[in-house]
Amino acid sequence: MIYLYLIKEFVLIGCFSFGGGLVMIPFIRNIAEVTGIITEEQLIEMVAISEITPGPLAVNMATYVGYIINGTITGIITTIALIVPQIIIIHFIFLIFKKFKDNKDVKAVLKGIKPVSLALTLGVAISIFKTTFLVKVENKNNFLNIFNWKSILLGIIMFSIMRKIEIHPIFYFVISAVIGIVFSF
Numbered sequence: 239m240i241y242l243y244l245i246k247e248f249v250l251i252g253c254f255s256f257g258g259g260l261v262m263i264p265f266i267r268n269i270a271e272v273t274g275i276i277t278e279e280q281l282i283e284m285v286a287i288s289e290i291t292p293g294p295l296a297v298n299m300a301t302y303v304g305y306i307i308n309g310t311i312t313g314i315i316t317t318i319a320l321i322v323p324q325i326i327i328i329h330f331i332f333l334i335f336k337k338f339k340d341n342k343d344v345k346a347v348l349k350g351i352k353p354v355s356l357a358l359t360l361g362v363a364i365s366i367f368k369t370t371f372l373v374k375v376e377n378k379n380n381f382l383n384i385f386n387w388k389s390i391l392l393g394i395i396m397f398s399i400m401r402k403i404e405i406h407p408i409f410y411f412v413i414s415a416v417i418g419i420v421f422s423f
Contacts, residue, residue, distance in 0.1 A: 240273070240308060245319045248300055252323035257355025259288070259295025263362040266303055275307050282369045285362075290411045296320060388423055 247269050255262040263285065270276035276284075284306075288298035297317055304316030338344045371393070373386050396410055417423075 241312065241315060243273075244269070244304060244307065244312065244316050248316045248319035249323050251296075251300070252320040253327065255296065256351050257359060259299060260285075260362050261355050261358045262296050262299060263365070264358055266299060267365075269303065273307070276303065278365075278369060280306065282366060285366065290408070290415075388421060392417055392423075 247265065251262050251265045255265060263281070266276070266284070267278075267281060270278070270281060284299055284302050285295075288295050288302060291298050297320065300316045300320040301313040304313035335344065370389050371386050372384055392414060396414060400410060
């Protein structure tokens with residue numbers, strides 16, 4: 239039964255997650271809430287791992303979710319369920335866009351989709367921010383105890399370096415991973 243549920247969910251994600259891989263995170267969060275199999279921490283780890291592995295974020299996350307839930311075969315099934323609708327949609331969009339690329343209604347639809355994609359991405363960013371930079375503590379009497387200062391400092395340092403030094407993004411992931419190991423994040 240879990241296979242049918244995952245196929246349905248990933249077909250929906252494949253059809254409606256406009257704007258890239260990060261936009262699909264709210265959909266996956268819904269799967270996590272419904273099944274109870276994926277925790278918020280696993281979701282954030284999933285984003286991080288999917289970002290550093292080769293390939294599109296959405297495909298990596300679909301594979302990862304399936305794998306976490308029920309192994310390799312389920313990872314393959316969720317990936318196929320995600321990709322097939324996208325292939326079909328892209329085919330039809332290409333045909334329509336080729337014919338109507340200068341149509342004002344087509345342009346309006348594309349402009350209308352952008353704010354929703356941005357809102358979903360901002361929601362994910364807030365969730366990642368909370369999971370990465372805030373600490374779950376029982377005693378919140380001291381306001382400063384709720385922050386993960388190591389992560390905040392690393393984030394500020396890496397952001398500053400990225401703004402000054404242009405190297406391939408994978409190096410930032412590797413550097414951050416090494417720092418995480420050395421300083422026991």
